[in-house]
Amino acid sequence: MGKIFDALLPEHEDFIRKQRLFFVGSAPLSDEGHVNLSPKGHDVLRIISPTEIAYLDLTGSGNETSAHIAENGRITLMFCAFEGPPLILRGYGTGRVILPETTEWDDLIPQFELLPGARQIIYITMHKVQTSCGYAVPNFSYTSERETLKRWAVQKGEEGLEQYHRDRNSISLDGLPTPIGESLV
Template identity: 45%
Template sequence: MAKIFAEIDDKLQKFIEEQPMFFVATAPSEGGHVNVSPKGYRDTFAILDEHTVAYLDLFGSGAETIAHLRDNGRITVMFCSFTRTSKILRLFGTGRVVRPDSPEFDALRPHFGLQHPGIRAVIVVSVDRIADSCGYSVPYLDLVDERPVLDALHARRTDDEFAQRITTVNAASIDGLPALLPDHPLPSSIER
């Protein structure tokens, strides 16, 4: 039976910290496509308090989450256990984008492992509903390791390549909603 929680308590925090990945879901206000993105690297997710979480947003093939948050702020973060203990946990809330050139980004830095090249932003989520479900049909999987491919790819990218991504594939969602602005900071501007 699904349970609703009043806050992210110590037990839920422990569950979240044990998961090697999470999923982020957003959608535009009207029509368009629902987006679900898998996220990895354990040091990219942080619990800020009982009702606030955040994650490092790394450059990717698109910017759906950013575009949808700019449109309406709605976001769901889902954690799913692949171990013998079955559980799915969803954090529903309102998200916002914190750019690397904002003072708030600097205040959030200590919560993450910032050795990842290709940091685009921090997504901060004000959580208003916390619910779990059984996950009985989720398969058992053994974690081999974190996949280093995205970090390796970003480490090879030049400022010009990131600048091009900002003005092309990260400029708008697949439905045409605005995402990154042309003045978005390059990852090289973030002190590592």
């Protein structure tokens, strides 16, 4: 089973800061609902404290994590070592969605580079951290970030992104409302 911690240790924080990719898992309460697993790249993650992590969420084709958090709060982050010594680290917790034009956004956004297509901040309070071996995770070498999403967002422009959020990010795959969708009403 791996080791369990109540919070991130300094060595966990160092490990997380070195990762170029992390994964976000969430699910609706319904047994019929879809479990969501999303990869996240770019320099969007910040460690706020040993029990708090936030990431700048960029526009995507869906907005499942946001809908799931609004419904039940549950979220899991996973980091894998693809280079160097093997390790997997998971952070289990509850999340909240922070939208632009709110006081919380204004307080947190200075910690991030505001990337094109930024739509919300996902703020996680972790109640459990688990590490495991990662022996079966293959080695990969990082070459670069893909710039496709940034170029797409710039090309869409502010009005185009707002329309995209309205059309594609307002409800989840399972019909759950997202905070973005509720803010656009």
